[in-house]
């Protein structure tokens with residue numbers, strides 16, 4: 085994960101490791117390299133620049149020029165800044181609803197259906213919940229089939245109605261079904277499109293207004309870099325979502341989405357997807373991710 089970024093950050097800080105005495109120029113050069121590494125990883129230039137300005141201020145303020153171990157000090161400062169950039173503390177799900185309604189949003193192919201299954205499995209096995217999955221893609225029968233396959237694989241019931249063409253009605257019927265049958269979490273998998281379009285946004289906004297979810301989650305493919313951030317912005321403007329799910333972090337992703345999304349939409353990354361299997365889900369811990377990035 086983020087191997088390229090890890091390598092570049094390591095190289096950037098190498099100069100400071102092993103140096104007995106360093107100069108402000110050494111620090112400035114190192115930070116410039118760090119900024120370049122972040123931009124190469126697809127972090128927006130402004131975010132990368134602010135990042136290194138803060139790191140520089142801290143480094144000089146904390147005596148990087150006089151410490152015996154400048155490399156160690158700068159590594160700690162960069163780690164803290166990376167953690168902050170990715171959201172600081174870990175943010176859990178609000179599961180207080182009765183039932184709790186979780187609305188999944190995102191583009192087609194982002195990994196929504198897969199993640200809905202992973203989340204249902206996680207809530208069932210790790211949080212002792214009784215989830216119900218809901219198929220709300222009214223355009224693609226294959227998407228409904230896919231959710232049924234996913235639900236079956238994790239032993240979670242799937243609610244669908246192939247004759248109903250209004251996702252609001254399907255969602256409302258699913259919530260009524262959950263109440264009658266003792267399901268305490270309802271996970272609604274909605275239709276995505278290949279790109280942001282008005283019809284999709286209106287449709288999901290209507291479902292959102294009708295079911296008033298405790299959690300609206302935006303699912304995004306981390307491989308899509310800056311596009312991921314732009315899509316997040318568009319969905320957030322419409323839905324004011326509660327959290328981000330970053331999928332496909334097992335792939336050859338550069339890391340920009342993970343590092344930029346929080347500062348662009350000011351919403352936490354709550355989970356990550358790290359594979360196609362139902363178990364490939366992790367709670368997102370910004371400080372652990374920062375550790376991994378620093379290698």
Ligand code: GDP
Pocket residue numbers: 190191192193194195196197198199276331332333334335356357358359360364
């Ligand atoms: P949806 O259209 O948003 O519902 O997306 P899908 O759930 O159908 O996922 C699209 C493709 O991405 C499928 O082939 C999934 O198996 C794959 N996928 C989903 N999440 C992950 C992940 O975390 N890692 C990898 N490698 N593949 C994933």
